[in-house]
Amino acid sequence: MSTLGIALALAGAVVFGTYVFLVKYRFAHYPDSVYVVCVYAIATVLYAPVAAASGATVPTDPYTLAVLVGVNALGGVAILAFFRALTLGDVSYVAPVSKVVPLFVLPIELAVLPGTDLGSLQVAGVVVVTIALYLANYQGDLLTPLRRAVTLRPGQLALASAATFGVVDVGKRHLMGDLGVDPAAFVLVLFPIVAVMFAPLAARNWPDDVAVSGDLGALAALAVLVAVGQHVVALAFVELAASVASPLVNAQAIVAVVLGGVVLNEERFGARLAAAALAVGGVALIALG
Numbered sequence: 001m002s003t004l005g006i007a008l009a010l011a012g013a014v015v016f017g018t019y020v021f022l023v024k025y026r027f028a029h030y031p032d033s034v035y036v037v038c039v040y041a042i043a044t045v046l047y048a049p050v051a052a053a054s055g056a057t058v059p060t061d062p063y064t065l066a067v068l069v070g071v072n073a074l075g076g077v078a079i080l081a082f083f084r085a086l087t088l089g090d091v092s093y094v095a096p097v098s099k100v101v102p103l104f105v106l107p108i109e110l111a112v113l114p115g116t117d118l119g120s121l122q123v124a125g126v127v128v129v130t131i132a133l134y135l136a137n138y139q140g141d142l143l144t145p146l147r148r149a150v151t152l153r154p155g156q157l158a159l160a161s162a163a164t165f166g167v168v169d170v171g172k173r174h175l176m177g178d179l180g181v182d183p184a185a186f187v188l189v190l191f192p193i194v195a196v197m198f199a200p201l202a203a204r205n206w207p208d209d210v211a212v213s214g215d216l217g218a219l220a221a222l223a224v225l226v227a228v229g230q231h232v233v234a235l236a237f238v239e240l241a242a243s244v245a246s247p248l249v250n251a252q253a254i255v256a257v258v259l260g261g262v263v264l265n266e267e268r269f270g271a272r273l274a275a276a277a278l279a280v281g282g283v284a285l286i287a288l289g
Helices: 003-026 032-053 062-088 091-098 101-112 120-137 144-151 153-178 183-205 212-239 242-250 252-264 269-288
Strands: none
Touching: 003 212, 003 242, 003 252, 003 269, 032 062, 032 183, 032 212, 062 153, 062 183, 091 120, 091 153, 101 120, 101 153, 101 242, 120 242, 120 252, 120 269, 153 183, 153 212, 153 242, 183 212, 212 242, 242 252, 242 269, 252 269
8 A cells, every 4th residue: 555645545535625615705696617627727827837837748649648638528518517517407416426436447457457455454344444435415304315326317417427527536547557658747648638528508608797807816826726735646546545634635525525514514514524424434444554
């Protein structure tokens, strides 16, 4: 088990958890598609010099390039599915279901990357962290999100988003662990692909009362957070199996909801603290394994 990899994955969780909280705090008035296009377009411009200075180059091997583009495009599809689920349904059952990504990563990675070696403690840790992610995000009846994931369109989309993110995480590991893709090259390709995928939706939903020019400073600051978070997470996937990295990185949801409770006095703070403690226990099992 790579101590560096665990540290990088947890650092990524903190960065992204803070980022998600700040987005909710500062840009809740933006349509999701408009916000994503703005931030990812800015991140493309800001990150390109960093990638160039690091010597990162996009691979030219046809298979590696196809996987790189495909994995990032799938990431865009997963984000689109999640936002569509939020549009159609209540966040109280969309959010918990969308956070069960690690439960998909584990069987996918074991099936397609047979060299993956996970101990029983690590598997238990993955399950515990996933349960904590679910508990931190559910509201109301504990089992309602799971029932609606099967019977209602928004829940089905949330589940599809989680499954797609599971494929994306395994793809990241394959790219950077097996194919030797530079993490900076991965991030460099990610930003423009997501921005382009969201552009048509943003154009249709662009509101008259959103003045992007007045928010450029704040958008740029969040784009920096996205760039740092994506780079750190990509480095983590070099060091760790996807089954280990995914639950650690997805602990960002715990960070976000705890920050929401502390700063914004959001409801269910005690339950979310308990979920955070459960997540810490799961992380400990992963590290010990």
